[in-house]
Amino acid sequence: MADTILLINPNTRREPPVIPLGLEIVGSALERAGHVVEILDLCFESDPMGAAAETVRRVRPLFAGITIRNVDSAIFDNNEYFMPGITKVVQAVKNEGAATVLGGAGFSAMPELVLKETGADYGVCGPAEKAIVDFADDMKSGAAPDRIIDGWRAGIDPSFVPERPFKIDYQRYIANRGIIGFNTQYGCAGRCEYCIEAGTKVIHREPAAVIREITGLRELGFRDFHLCDCEFNLNLDFSERFADELTAAELDISWVAYMKPAPVSDRLFSLLKKSGVIAITLSVDSVAPDSPDSAYSFDDVASFIRLCREHEIKLAVDLLTGLPGEPLESTVKTLDFFRKHRPDTVGASCHVRVYPGTKTHAGLIRREDMAAFLTRPPDDSRLDPVFYNHLPTERLKEITADDPMFKIEGFENSSNYERLK
Numbered sequence: 109m110a111d112t113i114l115l116i117n118p119n120t121r122r123e124p125p126v127i128p129l130g131l132e133i134v135g136s137a138l139e140r141a142g143h144v145v146e147i148l149d150l151c152f153e154s155d156p157m158g159a160a161a162e163t164v165r166r167v168r169p170l171f172a173g174i175t176i177r178n179v180d181s182a183i184f185d186n187n188e189y190f191m192p193g194i195t196k197v198v199q200a201v202k203n204e205g206a207a208t209v210l211g212g213a214g215f216s217a218m219p220e221l222v223l224k225e226t227g228a229d230y231g232v233c234g235p236a237e238k239a240i241v242d243f244a245d246d247m248k249s250g251a252a253p254d255r256i257i258d259g260w261r262a263g264i265d266p267s268f269v270p271e272r273p274f275k276i277d278y279q280r281y282i283a284n285r286g287i288i289g290f291n292t293q294y295g296c297a298g299r300c301e302y303c304i305e306a307g308t309k310v311i312h313r314e315p316a317a318v319i320r321e322i323t324g325l326r327e328l329g330f331r332d333f334h335l336c337d338c339e340f341n342l343n344l345d346f347s348e349r350f351a352d353e354l355t356a357a358e359l360d361i362s363w364v365a366y367m368k369p370a371p372v373s374d375r376l377f378s379l380l381k382k383s384g385v386i387a388i389t390l391s392v393d394s395v396a397p398d399s400p401d402s403a404y405s406f407d408d409v410a411s412f413i414r415l416c417r418e419h420e421i422k423l424a425v426d427l428l429t430g431l432p433g434e435p436l437e438s439t440v441k442t443l444d445f446f447r448k449h450r451p452d453t454v455g456a457s458c459h460v461r462v463y464p465g466t467k468t469h470a471g472l473i474r475r476e477d478m479a480a481f482l483t484r485p486p487d488d489s490r491l492d493p494v495f496y497n498h499l500p501t502e503r504l505k506e507i508t509a510d511d512p513m514f515k516i517e518g519f520e521n522s523s524n525y526e527r528l529k
Contacts, residue, residue: 111143111144111170111248112143112144112145112146112167112168112169112170113138113143113144113145113146113169113170113171113172113173113244114145114146114147114148114163114164114167114169114171114172114173114206115131115134115135115145115146115147115148115172115173115174115175116131116147116148116149116150116160116172116173116174116175116197116201117131117147117148117149117150117151117175118150118156118160118174118175118176118190118193118194118197119150119151119175119177119190120150120151120152120153120156120193121181121188121190122151122152122284124284124285124286124287125151125152125281125284125285125286126177126281126286126289127276127278127281127286127287127288127289128149128175128177128276129289129290129291129336130175130177130211130212130236131147131173131175131274131276132270132271132272132273132274132275132276133236133237133268133270134173134175134211134236134237134240135147135270135271135274135275136237136268136270136271136272136274137237137238137240137241137268137270138240138241138244139271141241141244141245143170143241143244145275146163146167146169146275147274147275147276148160148163149276149277150197151281152280152284156193156196156197157196157197157200158200160197160200160201161200161201161203161204164200164201164204164205164206165204168206169206170207170244170247170248171206171207171208171209171230171243171244171247172201172206172207172208172209173208173209173210173211173240174194174197174198174201174208174209174210174211174228175210175211175212175215176190176194176210176211176212176213176214176215176222177212177213177214178190178213178214179191179214179217179218179222179491180461180493182461183457183459183461183517183518184457184459184461184483184493184495184497184501184518185459185501185516185517185518186518187493187518189492189493190214191222191225191226191491191492194226195225195226195227198210198226198227198228199226199227202227202228202229207229207230207247208226208228208229208230209228209229209230209231209232209240209243210222210223210226210228210230210231210232211231211232211236211240211259213304213305215231215232215233216232216233216234216259217304217305217463217465218304218463218464218465218491219231219233219256220256221464221488221489221490221491222491223255223256225491229255230243230253230254230255230256230257231255231256231257232256232257232259233256233257233258233259233260234258234259234260234294234295234308234309235259235260235262235263235264235294235311236259237264237265237268237270238259238262238263238264238265239257239258239259239262242257242262243257260295260308260309260311263311264294264311264313266311266312266313266314266317267314267316267317268313268317269317269320269321269324270321272321272324272325273325273328278330287332287333287334287364288325288330288332288333288334289333289334289335289336290318290321290322290333290334290335290336291313291318291335291336291337292312292313292315292318292335292337292340292346292350293310293311293312293313293337293342293346294308294309294310294311295308295309295310295311295338296308296310296338296339296342297310297342298338298339298342298368298403299403300393300396301466301467301468301471302393302428302431302460302461302462302463302466302467302468303466304463304465304466305338306466310342310343312343312346315349315350315353315354316353318350318354319353319354319357319359322354322357322359322361323357323359326359326360326361331360331361331362332361332362332363333361333362333363333364334363334364335363335364335365335366337365337366338366339366339367339368339391340365340366340367341367341368341370341371341372341376342368344371344372344373344376347376348373348375348376348379351376351379351380351382351383352379354379354383354384355379355382355383359384360384361383361384362384362385362386363383363384363385363386364385364386364387364388364389365380365385365387365388365389366388366389366391367388367389367390367391367412368390368391368403368404369390369392369403369404369408369409369411369412370403370404370408370412372408372411372412372415374415377415377416377418377419377421378419380419380421381419381420381421385421386421386422387421387422387423387424387528388416388421388422388423388424389424389425389426390409390412390423390424390425390426390451391426391428392409392425392426392427392428392442393427393428393429393431394427394428394429394430394431394434394438394439394441394442394443395431395434395438397409397442397445398438398441406445409445409449410445410449413449413450413451414449416451422452422528423451423452423453423528424451424452424453424454424455424528425446425451425453425454425455426455426457427442427446427454427455427456427457428457428460429442429443429456429457429458429499429504430458430459430460430497430498430499430504431460431468431496432460432468432471432472432475432478432481432496432498434498434499436499439458439499439504439507440507443456443507443508443514446513446514447511447513450513451513452513452528453513453514453515453528454513454514454515455515455516455517456504456508456514456515456516456517457516457517457518458497458499458500458501458504459495459496459497459501460495460496460497461493461494461495462482462486462494462495462496464486464487464488464490464491468496469486472486472496473486473487473488478496481496481497481498482494482495482496483495483497501516504516
């Protein structure tokens with residue numbers, strides 16, 4: 109079975125469990141290129157390392173591809189750091205003699221650090237549907253692949269429709285609060301200084317291909333979906349086109365989208381409602397609306413809330429506040445804004461996850477006066493979580509305590525969109 113490629117989902121977090129869409133796309137691309145693929149989903153395994161080792165012994169794969177969705181849960185309170193568990197899976201595979209290649213958003217953000225931490229052999233940065241096929245061909249022919257493969261350069265086939273479900277037990281995920289995801293694009297052109305995906309290349313899929321993918325799932329009886337894009341409305345023309353074509357397909361689905369406050373239009377919201385959108389998660393930080401170079405203002409956020417209300421779409425806001433140097437007055441102003449405009453729920457966090465490679469990380473390294481607000485000194489050689497916080501959680505709770513619309517993140521085992529049900 110040496111020509112078989114083993115793809116592994118090491119994500120065992122179940123609050124809620126997340127179907128490994130990236131593995132389905134990569135697996136479909138590999139099989140379409142003539143390779144034999146097996147998937148090992150460790151999400152519900154009681155002994156992930158044992159299952160990984162046993163599967164490698166049985167399959168003897170050409171290589172094992174391991175996806176890393178996140179390096180940690182990104183929330184300070186009750187934080188989960190995933191890398192020790194992922195590293196154990198990588199080592200279990202390597203101990204059985206298989207080469208390992210990493211991928212996924214968590215890997216792509218900090219590839220060198222993740223390779224160092226896990227001891228994996230190779231990695232693919234960015235979308236992997238083409239890059240992984242080239243990698244497999246190199247491995248099969250005995251050629252020496254690059255240690256880190258540039259998936260952005262390899263690109264995607266915008267018309268590609270992955271097979272779904274691809275060797276994943278959807279029913280088990282759904283029974284445990286999971287939801288089926290889909291994507292319309294890769295990358296994010298945003299400028300959020302704390303975000304690991306900011307400023308990455310944006311590549312759109314063909315709307316017709318995405319709709320064929322959803323249609324296939326709908327024909328199998330699945331109706332509820334969640335968008336996996338960083339932000340759906342990076343490009344208004346594309347967003348309107350996709351929503352228009354999805355509406356015309358008349359699939360009778362419901363779906364939830366991630367969006368940013370701008371750009372939007374009344375036409376987009378009308379199409380989103382007709383296409384089946386029942387809820388939106390909106391990302392906001394309390395500094396951006398008052399910043400002169402920000403991509404959105406308080407007026408934009410107010411307009412977004414109004415459009416959701418007019419089109420009867422529920423709205424959950426992910427609010428990050430207490431950013432480096434932000435005065436308390438800025439946080440209070442933002443909270444008062446949401447008290448006035450009333451989205452359905454606001455999940456607030458006052459701890460900023462400081463990721464290597466971001467502008468926030470680079471800025472804090474140079475600021476000795478900020479050391480007291482960090483859980484440890486930030487540096488470029490460690491992946492374990494470091495958080496910035498100058499606004500105590502108890503103070504944020506005091507400010508928001510009289511309004512049940514606000515939820516402090518990290519104290520409930522539920523996602524923001526689940527609060528809208």
